[in-house]
Amino acid sequence: MANNTRNISDYSKFIVDLRRHMWMAGIEMDLRRLIWQIAITGKYISAKIHESNRKLAGLRNIHGDEQLALDKSADIILQNQLQYSGFVKAYCSEELDRIVPYEAASSKYHVTADPLDGSSLVDTNLAIGTIIGIHRDSPLAAEGRKTMVGAMYITYGPLITMVYSAGKGTHEFVLNREGEYVLSEENITLDEKGSIYSLGGLRKDWFSGHLKFVETLEGEGYKLRYSGGFVPDINQILIKRGGVFTYPGTKKDPKGKLRLIFELQPMAFLTEQAGGMATDGKQDILAIKPEGLDHREPIYIGSRYEVEKAREFLT
Numbered sequence: 001m002a003n004n005t006r007n008i009s010d011y012s013k014f015i016v017d018l019r020r021h022m023w024m025a026g027i028e029m030d031l032r033r034l035i036w037q038i039a040i041t042g043k044y045i046s047a048k049i050h051e052s053n054r055k056l057a058g059l060r061n062i063h064g065d066e067q068l069a070l071d072k073s074a075d076i077i078l079q080n081q082l083q084y085s086g087f088v089k090a091y092c093s094e095e096l097d098r099i100v101p102y103e104a105a106s107s108k109y110h111v112t113a114d115p116l117d118g119s120s121l122v123d124t125n126l127a128i129g130t131i132i133g134i135h136r137d138s139p140l141a142a143e144g145r146k147t148m149v150g151a152m153y154i155t156y157g158p159l160i161t162m163v164y165s166a167g168k169g170t171h172e173f174v175l176n177r178e179g180e181y182v183l184s185e186e187n188i189t190l191d192e193k194g195s196i197y198s199l200g201g202l203r204k205d206w207f208s209g210h211l212k213f214v215e216t217l218e219g220e221g222y223k224l225r226y227s228g229g230f231v232p233d234i235n236q237i238l239i240k241r242g243g244v245f246t247y248p249g250t251k252k253d254p255k256g257k258l259r260l261i262f263e264l265q266p267m268a269f270l271t272e273q274a275g276g277m278a279t280d281g282k283q284d285i286l287a288i289k290p291e292g293l294d295h296r297e298p299i300y301i302g303s304r305y306e307v308e309k310a311r312e313f314l315t
């Protein structure tokens with residue numbers, strides 16, 4: 001009888017799952033376990049999106065009790081998973097107004113979360129996501145380059161995908177039907193220059209330097225790709241290997257809209273690990289010391305040519 005029962009070693013040659021990938025990369029054990037724990041939480045958040053989506057469960061959830069906003073539910077799911085994991089010293093998220101210390105003194109890592117990014121898109125069925133930063137110290141202690149040890153995001157789209165870095169490259173995994181995260185793109189590396197741009201903020205509120213930067217890209221034939229979700233918009237630039245996302249400072253909001261700790265630092269970490277750049281127009285995002293949990297900054301993030309080009313118009 002043909003030997004059609006491959007042994008596990010044959011399969012493992014083709015399917016590198018998340019735990020195996022992090023082990024082969026030599027990532028410290030508690031950090032591996034923490035990243036794994038967060039990746040798994042994506043399954044529960046995805047289930048919550050399905051369960052509580054208005055299109056499925058009416059205006060109230062199936063139990064009829066008052067429905068929490070999905071952002072809040074996602075935050076509670078993350079906290080329930082991390083509080084007693086033994087790896088998290090403290091947790092903060094854009095749904096909370098303070099850093100929550102967890103009792104396990106031996107735990108090493110401080111976790112920041114945008115539990116649900118792009119929540120205004122839920123009813124449109126466009127992709128949304130979860131953004132996570134992992135720090136060795138409080139995210140308020142110093143600039144990101146000194147405190148960050150890892151970052152990841154989960155994209156809830158036609159597939160659930162997860163992109164992570166622990167300082168040894170940026171890699172994408174897909175959640176398969178068996179519930180495993182399998183490697184889909186390893187060592188994502190951005191080209192020097194891309195061909196897409198993703199523009200936040202209202203054109204009428206842009207400063208002249210930013211407008212000139214955008215017009216330069218338009219003159220070079222860049223294609224507009226903007227969904228209104230930071231996670232899928234950044235994910236598109238990483239997977240297409242280049243381009244630029246910007247949510248600039250505007251006349252109405254000179255510091256822009258996006259939050260330094262919960263959104264910008266993790267994406268800057270991942271993008272730099274993929275050979276790209278992330279600035280506020282002038283200085284690196286990871287060189288900015290956070291002044292507080294609600295610290296916002298303009299963002300120019302993506303491949304080097306475009307982010308450097310922006311700097312020419314903004315300094």
Ligand code: AHG
Nearest residue numbers: 116117118119120200201228229230
């Ligand atoms: P969140 O849902 O976590 O508040 O984030 C929404 C953010 C970000 O996802 C996106 O890039 C930006 O809002 C879009 O802003 P506009 O709606 O002003 O374009």
Ligand code: MN
Nearest residue numbers: 114117118263
């Ligand atoms: Mn967000």
Ligand code: MN
Nearest residue numbers: 114116117118
């Ligand atoms: Mn959010």
